[in-house]
Amino acid sequence: SKYCVAVTSGGQALQIALRACGVQPGDPVLTNAFTLAPVPGAISAVGGKAILVEIDANLRLELDDLEAKIASSGARFLLLSHMRGHLCDMDRLMQICDAAHVTVIEDCAHTMGARWNGTRSGNFGKIACFSTQTYKHMNSGEGGFLTTNDATLAARATILSGSYMLYGRNGAGPESDAFEQARYDMPNCSARMDALRAAILRPQLALLDPNVARWNMRYAIVEERLKTHSKITTIALPVQETHVGSSIQFRMPDLTSLQRRAIVAAASARGVELKWFGAAEPVGFTSAHPSWHYVATQDLPQTDTILATLFDMRLPLSFSQADCALIADLICDTVTEVAP
Template structure:
């Protein structure tokens, strides 16, 4: 009995648990399902305009002129590449710390990913960016604000100006984030956001392309699959702009459904509250795990205001068996920790060496050295302060267990990162 009482506490929260859909969204979804009208367009007229209203509201929220709602964040990235005239075989630059749908969107558009190294703080290395531009001749940078880590946007913008690069922002993890007071998603010629369940907005799946240029917006609407019913878009380019592209632009059938929009619209007004709570959860866990001398938290620039839905840290001085022992120790107490340095991609984690479809990229030694110790914890809004403290304690104690075992055997970790 005494040994049972001495067992360390377990985390009993499901870290994949999303917030419930607001009642207004549920009510509208039920209304739509009863009508059967789940398609965003009405052939006999605008039977419902949930998607059109959401596009208008999302564009205003982000601070862009146009928004086209689609079926995923990856689809939004693909459309961004198409409206920026990326052609089959064109090289497109992308930072090496991102998720597979980002290089996947480049391949979807028929282009070739060119991976750029990251630094110790998980964001793009502008020196390697310059080198990759010179080597590849790329004219487009798809910058992924992966896990809400914001690069020095002054430096990125300056590099794009210097190198003649067109910038696309992947903002799947950066809704509500800013750089020096300016919203992330407004720096590039286009930006893409996601409404997949684990993002700031949750429709199960969905995405948004935002941009300011009317010519590109017209093509995005047509690419998304408007069936010439683009008059039902509330924030759209002029009829002249639409007509210019009608017979030249294929239909890719990437539309968002009315049902998804109905679920999303009530969530927009709650985003500031969600972002504040997510950051409070992030900061409490980060402060707790920072008490360990065996991990490193990324340094965020003073100008960056992040919007975190997860926590990342780097273990250093740990070799692969030790990292696996750490992960197993955390899992044994109910805390799943993702690891971007694993030899095989798993779940939502992967690394450049796993993206063979992207073609040869060189060793990417710097990026893989950073990813070798990079760990990731989801932070649902349901976490209490006590949960956050327990998460941090589990991380610290798992690390100490590994370090103590190392000391007993007289061995030292061999794979340093960060």
Template sequence: MGDQAAPAKHQMTEPLPAAARADVDALFESGELFRYGVEGDSPVTRLERTFAEAVGAPFALAVNSCSSALFLSLKALGLEPGARVIIPAFTFAAVPSAVIHADCVPVLVETGPDLRLDLDDFTRKFDDSIDAVLISHMRGHISDMDAIKAACDARGVPLIEDAAHALGATWRGRQSGLVGRVGCFSFQSHKLLNAGEGGILVTADEDIIAQTILLSGAYEHNWTKHPVVSDRFAYWQNRLPHYNMRMNNLSAAVVLPQVAEIPRRVAEGRARYGQVAAILSRAPWFDVPRALPHEHRAPDSIQFGLVGFEHDDQVRDFIARAAARGVKLDVFGLSADNARAFWNWKFLPEQAELPKTRALLMRSCDLRLPPRMNAEELDVLGDVIVAAAAEVMAGR
């Protein structure tokens, strides 16, 4: 089983669309990269309008990162310092960081074997001390939003969705990020839409959008340059600090023409995922999480659990054998200083031991599926992973 050809190396991102060049060239000519320095609609304003229409949200605010979107959303909820915010234990370090920046305390909840929120642990920890819930759709795996939303509504607790990995994914036919009070998305280079860095939040709440616009740095009356009409701006004017988290026009010009590409990119991502998942699912050593009944994912990577790997050395051997054939696999819990392993978040004000999540991450593989990889190369990719596991299991 050692003769599989190594898959070709690919860039992890698509080329930027040629349609972006006209706006970028105009910005170079004008030199006006500040969103509020442009007469009429700036590229950022057009992006907010276009994105809101594309996902079916009343309001959108483009900012400099998804982390900023999460932070601003928490601040707009009016939480008191020390407020306790539930987050999944399986997420990226930026999520608990945003909670801490907002002067709140992250409360970590276990993750189930399908990489989604463990609802039993969520129910145990969702007591009267909890002031908000922030759910990450980590790697595009959407948790049971019906159950989570019902629990939040029953207690009158606000719900925020971190949909950084879930643009194009749907829950009950609606874009992820629209179930809670606010949904936050990422435009970092390895996400579905690529601005290099950037993010956007969506909401139907006029108070939330007015506050987040002002908090993001819309000083004086620059809020009038947003595609939002609400009398809440007049109320919040001068009552809020400015955090200067605006998106600039160059980032918006780059990402704006990509919004129309969302359906194509999602369809192609699902096809790539389905092809590799089918190969791995036929082998006895892998557990590929299945979608929930109301979930339609938009994956750009694949995650799978290792079955029968009793010792860490076996896992490391498997990773090395795959790497020798040109396939780089990460195991969340065995990758040094991995920012998705909760025990590496030494900055947390409260350290927690979460045995289910720890065990899960010690046997969960993570693999990007580059958009430039063709069907033949995806077959090779899957076959290499199966062959590497077969060799390790044969030597037990």
């Protein structure tokens, strides 16, 4: 992308992107029913009305439901969350959105380094948002940035981030004439990334692609072993997608809710931290749409069925390959113990 604006967090990048694209209070904004709370939170923060779209069994946006909800809601914005690194069919998605004049904002917090048919995530929509929070693919503790090829959006985002009239100091920003309206029209949201975090991030850019290969090696080890268990269903990865396996998701559709809860507890006792999206209450970073009371209650039976069975685990690069094999074996042993 031509332009980049660094901000205090991925969530702030989402809010600034929504404002820059013209979302007004009361506007419907489509987004995934399966995502993390900062995504609907950003829509709520700018006064938008989140319209949640169903997911499919492989955790991607369900594109037939997207088409239906574009038609029924009249929404002209899609905040597309590439949740847990899973890219939907980006060719078909862009055909749908272009035909309906829907502006696509990509949430790439989990897909930095990923590609669809060779194109990096974040290069499909009008603007893309990235996170550099502790567990992301580049780590500054907290932080984020947004990218775009649109000079007007870049200018708006720069002013929104809190540049004051010093926007010319952004070395990755547009020419000064792009700011003629934005400098007066956009509010200052005081969300600039500080120089210390920027300095931490710059050397990590060169490490991104090698780290993607390291994550994917760990992912493959865990996935291969989980696939051998009859009670565990892994997530299918499309051939068009170059995935970043910094976490792994799997489902246990044949188990009861009680058994799934017991697996989380038994795995924890063995030192393996699993997240379960079917829990009744939000835990840590993990939550599901029924707990987002700032979003209108919506009927999402397909998503609810999938999330009730869904488990999630981070794969940090601090895990050795041997660690990954051991952890996968412990998960399989735990499932066998709880659900023989």
